[in-house]
Amino acid sequence: MDELSTPAVASLRQAQNIIIEHSLDRISAAHPWYRTLPEAPRRQIESVARLGVTMFVDSVETPDAAVMPSRIFNVAPAALTGTITLEQTLALVRTVLDVVVDEAPQVVPAQDHNAVRILVLTFGRDVGFAAAEVYAHAAEARGAWDARLESVAVDAMLHDSPSDAASRAGTAGWRGTGPVVAIAARTGLDAMATSHLRHTCRQITTDSLVSVRGDSVIVVLGGPPTPPSVRPLKSRRADPDQAIDKVALEVAGKLDAAAVIGPVVAGISQAGRSLRSALAGLRALPGWAEAPNPVHADDLLPERLLAGDELAAEQITALVGRPLHVMGSPFEETVATYLALGGSLEATARTLFVHANTVRYRLGRVSEQVGWDATDPRDGLMLHMAVIISRLDADSDD
Incomplete structure (x- = not known):
């Protein structure tokens, strides 16, 4: 990387605060959503912009020193990643970068114009990658926490009271009040496959919980509630049950493993019954060598009975x-x-x-x-x- 002359570095340092103020003005003018943010996030974004410009000038003043662009985001708490998206953050970085590219060459000697542009663009690229890394770590942490909440909710369905199970499911993000069905499958999923499974479930149904346990995976799916206007009609009342069962068949079919689908129950508080039936069916599955895959737990009732399942x-x-x-x-x-x-x-x-x-x-x-x-x-x-x-x-x- 080309080094700037001493006069060029001195000029950048002198113009640093003006460039920062112009960057903040450009952010406010170019991004209407920024003006709607609460004061605290806006102050944090301003701090990030100030530190970014300052670190750039520091990097050209002492090019041999190790510069860590990710440090720019240390002044903003992790909660900021939940306030603005990665796309919005990169848009802010681009806006500040545009201002620095426009104004920095104007304050340095003519022979340093090209060098300063290259330095600005290189530093901006590194900041962009650093932002993506910050958001990736935040997403990974949220994903791990969400997975933990989902596993706790599934445990509650198996061991706790119906009301506690419903409460745990709500903590894990369960919103609906419609019919529920559980799937138990004999398969080991890595982090990527588990993430893909969660995405698939969320794309095709209202609510879902996924819990990976060693060589098996549990999925709990929830459909939309039956509209009040159709509840008196018996034939229509069964439709939501049939719909969520169809979704379960689709999800189970994509697992590429032995999978058992529990009976559809009325709501999340009763999900434990469906889940226990699915797990009992999975344990009893070897008793029916000709069983289809996926198979309903109720179709395995003889094997489940012989295996000691009280349900x-x-x-x-x-x-x-x-x-x-x-x-x-x-x-x-x-x-x-x-x-x-x-x-x-x-x-x-x-x-x-x-x-x-x-x-x-x-x-x-x-x-x-x-x-x-x-x-x-x-x-x-x-x-x-x-x-x-x-x-x-x-x-x-x-």
């Missing part, structure tokens, strides 16, 4: 056992007998003293009303579990 018994009763019982004893008995006899229509008909078509009709009605088809091996397993749980419950009540 599985409740869910099988709610989804299968109770609706089957409501249909009446002929239907319940037909399903139980059909499954006990290995799926034989004729043997079931003989045992129940009915026609085979009656058995076929009853099984069809159960498939329509309950949602599981006894003639399908996988659905039959679910129904068989429901029958066993129902009998055990009845025996324990006696």
Whole structure:
């Protein structure tokens, strides 16, 4: 880098304060948003501009001394990075740089004009990089803190009361009151992949929490609340649940790993139920080698029950056992007998003293009303579990 003559350095030092004042005037005139800032941030920005010009003159006066452009931002607290954006900061740097480029050559001897321009531009480039580094560190710190808050919120869903879980989620930035669903996946994500996952979730749904735990990741997604005007309509009331479940399938599908989606629950205070179901499903997943990926936790209820998940018994009763019982004893008995006899229509008909078509009709009605088809091996397993749980419950009540 070319060194300036002694008279040039003396002239810059003499003109330093005037250049600073002109820079501040240009900032105020060129950037309307600057004038709307509170007084404290404006004073901090002024301090940064003053120190920047001063450090430039210092650097040309003692070129052998190590100059750290990042020191310019030491006079402004880290909170300033949350007040103005990196783009705005670089715009301020450019404005001050323009003033120095315009005025500094005018105060030095003619032979130093080109040298001072080169020095100004080089110093301005370094300041720009320093600003980007300051904002990068601030963003990294905020990201680490946000990740910690999200993990604490997820822990609260698993271990604390519903009200505490909702409070922790609010601290982590959760805003909505709509349906919620959890995803548990067996995958290890580095910082870049985790950041990309958070960005993906925030792009496609209202609220999200991401917690990475060693070789697994937990995602909690929230959709918009149901508009009050449509709540009385049952068919429409299910739409938000279906929408957030669809989002969960999309997110889980992008994880490129074994993923289990919990049931949709009404709100963030109940998210623990969805999360526990998803985690139980992930633990039980090896029991169903043919399971699709991603898979819903409710589709893994037989495996979850065998793995000792208490929620599985409740869910099988709610989804299968109770609706089957409501249909009446002929239907319940037909399903139980059909499954006990290995799926034989004729043997079931003989045992129940009915026609085979009656058995076929009853099984069809159960498939329509309950949602599981006894003639399908996988659905039959679910129904068989429901029958066993129902009998055990009845025996324990006696």
